[in-house]
Amino acid sequence: MTAVNLTEFIGLSLGFLLTILIFSYLLGDNPFFQLATHIYIGVSAAYVALVTINNVLIPRLITPIFTGSENEKIISLLLIIPSLFLFTKATPFRKAGNWVVAILIGIGAAAAVGGAITGTLFPQILGGINSFQFSDSTNQPFYIQLINGSVLLLGTISTLIYFHFGTRSKPGQPNRRKKAIDTIGQIGEIFIAITFGALFAGAYLAALAAMIDRLTVLWTYLNNIGIQLLSNL
């Protein structure tokens, strides 16, 4: 067995073992399952730390100080102190860390909000309007396009109205929504239920694919072990 095969064999053996440990959750929460989860969490955290150091901090913060241009050196030196926000709990530079966190949150929120407006909200509104722009390019009959547009409009409006919980209080009567809003909201509730059902089905399909992949890996490992055993005989 060569070194490459040995490494592959060890990797496959660990994969097989960890897969069995995870499958042991069928018997309930047990130490084997906890051991596997702890290993996954520890390895993932260590790997993320290494990637962050090797792929972000060293090439983009440390290396430019020594090998970068003048502008890169200045920027890197200026970023050294704000980078200490990683030690906000233990260093006296936590004030600078607070500024960095504030800047990150502000820029992130601005980018997210701006992108949501220009990338999702307005295009989706435009798409809802254009759903009633009938054309022959879709190769669909007119009534089909009309039905599709109507269902899309009804689903959008009824779903939005479902989340309207405003009521008017009257003395001696319980607070309830208006009857029209309540009725349209029930229609929206149907659309929401269909959406959740589709999402659940998608989650099941994703899990089913993952299970098939794991069973395939187990069979491949056992098959390889068997081949190895049979070949050694």
Place this chain on the structure above:
Amino acid sequence: MMAEIICQMCGQANPEDQDTCQNCDARLSPLVASTPEDQIPEEPQDSPPDLTPVEDQTAAEDLPTPDLEDDDPSSWLDELRDDDEPDDDDLLPSSFADAEEPADADTDWLDRIKKLDGESADQEEEIEKTGDAFPSWMTADTETQPASEDHEPPDDSPEELPEWLQLETDELGLEPEEDQSGEEDADYQQLRELLGEDSEQEDPQPESREIPDAVQSGADREPPREEPKQEPDSEKEERASIFPSWAAEEKTHPPDIGEIDTEDIPADLQFLTGEEPAKEKTAESVDPFDIGGDDEEDLFDDLFEEDLPSWLTSAVDEDQDQDASAAISPGDLPGWVQAMRPVVEETGRSGLAEDEEYIENYGPLAGIASIIPAEADIESSKPGDATQSSLTLSVSKTQREYAELLEKVIGQESKSETVPEPVSAPTQRVLRWLITLLLIVTLGGAIIFGRGIENQPLNNSNQERSGHVALYELISDLEEEEPILIAFDYQPALLGELSYSASSVIDHLISQGVYISMISTQPTGPALAEYFIQTTQVKHEYAPGLNYINLGYLPGGAAGLLSFTIEPTKIIPLAFNGSNAWDSPPLAEVNAINDFSLILIITDDPTTAKIWVEQVQTSSTPDMGMIVSAQAEPLIQAYYHTSPRQISGYVAGVLGGYAYEQLSENPNLANTAWLPYNLGIILAAAVIFVGGLANGILTLVKGQNKGPRGEGSS
């Protein structure tokens, strides 16, 4: 024309026969006419201009002249006590007084004061030797001044004067210093000048140091007065009700501090003991006519000799300015400021009486009335005696309900609730094991024994609107060596599913000969990308750096993605393996994300897909395709089926991968997983159907069982 009388109080003209003013009800004619003895003798050239109408002067001349030789000794004092009303002396002009100047110069005690201005010190000594002739209020407070060894105290005793007059005399300290030092004589000289000028117009009382004979005789006939220390408390209280507190107290009654050791008292509070040295007491007591030093004397002279006080006139005079600045020092007020204060007797009290006006007697505010005493608060606020006042808020019923609701919510948050462990029925555990066993057996059997089974092709009736078809057409249009960007943004748990979905698509891309650049916004993405290339595309024998490049991890989330969209070369200068990412020929011309021919996103999270669409997609953005998990497909379809399309095509789940493989006629991983995948779907549908059917039957059976019992019970 009828003569008119001008009211001296309000200035309104009144008929001649009116006794009181029609406007202000002030008496127009004095009740007691002035006498020549009461007039202030002064030099004609010093008298102010006579502004009184002629009618008033005539009326004043007609007033009856009281007989000073009257037996009533208190008549002169009665006039003093009537000062509240406009006195006849105030009404009468000085010119009128000059006309009535008495001939007897020996009894004119004011004349002596006038003469003091130009006389020598010897003459002053002669006058002071007759100090018994001066009223006691004009004499300095001998009790508060240090006794001189060379001079005897003045002969006039407080017993010879009215009680209140004696009190004022003691407090005002008007009597000159008994030691005849030159400095103090100068002070007294200035004081005398001031009194001579002011009293001529305002004070009807004789301002000479000589007591009129009538008063002197009356005072002599008064019964002997008891010593102030022996005065009963009732008299004190009575006097306190008549006079202000600062006047009711006598300096001859120092506070009883017999039990207090004066050595323990700080120097600043020595004045409270009443036993401090005479010099210190003089310095501490607020004497309105006490002029401190030479500088203050100058200021004092300036104050009364000019129209403006010296501190105002000195604003243009640098020399005087320097003198004033030297005289005014922190904590040492000028003499003229101290002179403006009323004389305050040391109260000996630390608090404020309830119905008594408080007058500050210490510090810069000494002499000012209605000052909130700090001592009272300090004394009343003893440690441990703080009274707790209730804070009763005026809240409405609605506010109270909201407050109770908030308190209830907060209280529930602080309580830790023990979540009971769900008790699984034995049937549920059996069902779970049974379903698991069914899945393992079914899927395992399909994996082991289904490799040889040929899969059925999908129905292609509606492939025009399918995402995988659009993506296939998009990739098919790519040319060789065109740079494309693939984002591996999924978790390792979904590696199997996305491998089934993306293997055929990546294979199609490699077959097109494009140059692949891989990136990830998740730290685990670069490793997954390498693993994907090395496991699913082994047959292509792609080498990193030659056929593809891994740009590694892109931090920053949406902000980092936005910055990468603008300047990718500066955001990620190095590849995942540390090499220069942009040196390879396909990427040499890439300066922005628009330079890529295609952007392909592989993700299992709809949020990640949404961020890519929102941050990257612009009007000039290249086509964007997606390979997503089945659980993200419902949310991704909205970006594909909208008009205009925000993503050009997509492949979702195993189904999409299998469809793409069939479309590309290149069976891959999705083809191997297709049979177990379908069996798993069928099994899940069967379990749901059987479970629902069983649940319905059980519910129906329970309803039938409850029916007879309900009927029987009813």
